[in-house]
Amino acid sequence: xxxxxxxxxxxxxxxxxxxxxxxxxxxxxxxxxxxxxxxxxxxxxxxxxxxxxxxxxxxxxxxxxxxxxxxxxxxxxxxxxxxxxxxxxxxxxxxxxxxxxxxxxxxxxxxxxxxxxxxxxxxxxxxxxxxxxxxxxxxxxxxxxxxxxxxxxxxxxxxxxxxxxxxx
Numbered sequence: 001x002x003x004x005x006x007x008x009x010x011x012x013x014x015x016x017x018x019x020x021x022x023x024x025x026x027x028x029x030x031x032x033x034x035x036x037x038x039x040x041x042x043x044x045x046x047x048x049x050x051x052x053x054x055x056x057x058x059x060x061x062x063x064x065x066x067x068x069x070x071x072x073x074x075x076x077x078x079x080x081x082x083x084x085x086x087x088x089x090x091x092x093x094x095x096x097x098x099x100x101x102x103x104x105x106x107x108x109x110x111x112x113x114x115x116x117x118x119x120x121x122x123x124x125x126x127x128x129x130x131x132x133x134x135x136x137x138x139x140x141x142x143x144x145x146x147x148x149x150x151x152x153x154x155x156x157x158x159x160x161x162x163x164x165x166x167x168x
Contacts, residue, residue, distance in 0.1 A: 016046045056083075064154060065131055071153040072146055076135035079150070081107065084128035088115060089147055097137045102129055 010018075019040060026038040056064065061083055068079045078092040085107055087095075094113040101108070107122040114120055124132070140146065154160075 012046050019043055019046065063158075067154050067157055068150060069134070072150045073134070074136045074140055075143075075146055075150055077132045077138060078135075078140065078143065078147070080128050080131040080135070084125055084131075085122045087122065089143075091115060093139070093143050095138050100132070100138070102132060105129055 023038060023040040026035060026040050029035045030038055064083065065076070065079060068075055078089065081087045081092050081095075082089055087107065087109070091109060091114055095107075095109070099108055099110075099113070100106075102124075105124045105126070105128075107120075107124060109120045109122070111117045111119050
């Protein structure tokens with residue numbers, strides 16, 4: 001059993017990610033004649049359970065933003081981008097204030113900032129802009145840690161058990 005630095009068992013996704021990194025390293029070594037074969041290819045494939053996409057109601061969305069305002073007001077902008085524009089938390093971490101035009105209600109993501117590595121333009125709704133005006137500028141220092149704490153607070157307040165990924 002693999003255990004993380006916080007003493008928790010690693011999830012299937014974490015294991016899969018690390019195995020992917022190890023396979024990439026040994027593939028790189030193999031191409032440079034550092035090793036004859038990739039030993040990570042012999043690792044048993046890890047099956048990751050499918051996650052059912054959940055669509056929040058208007059009330060759940062409002063509640064999530066209110067919890068964010070109470071628990072971590074600095075995260076209102078990333079939360080609004082995640083909830084209203086469907087921008088992944090990993091993409092929000094790579095954004096700066098230059099990506100956002102509140103006056104035009106538009107977000108521009110460069111290819112290096114997106115998961116798909118393609119430039120994207122997104123329109124912001126009026127409610128998204130209103131929430132974003134209440135928050136700090138991007139980028140936010142230590143966003144990963146703050147985001148994890150916020151997700152835990154939302155889960156606790158809503159009585160949700162298990163893994164919640166991404167959207168609050």
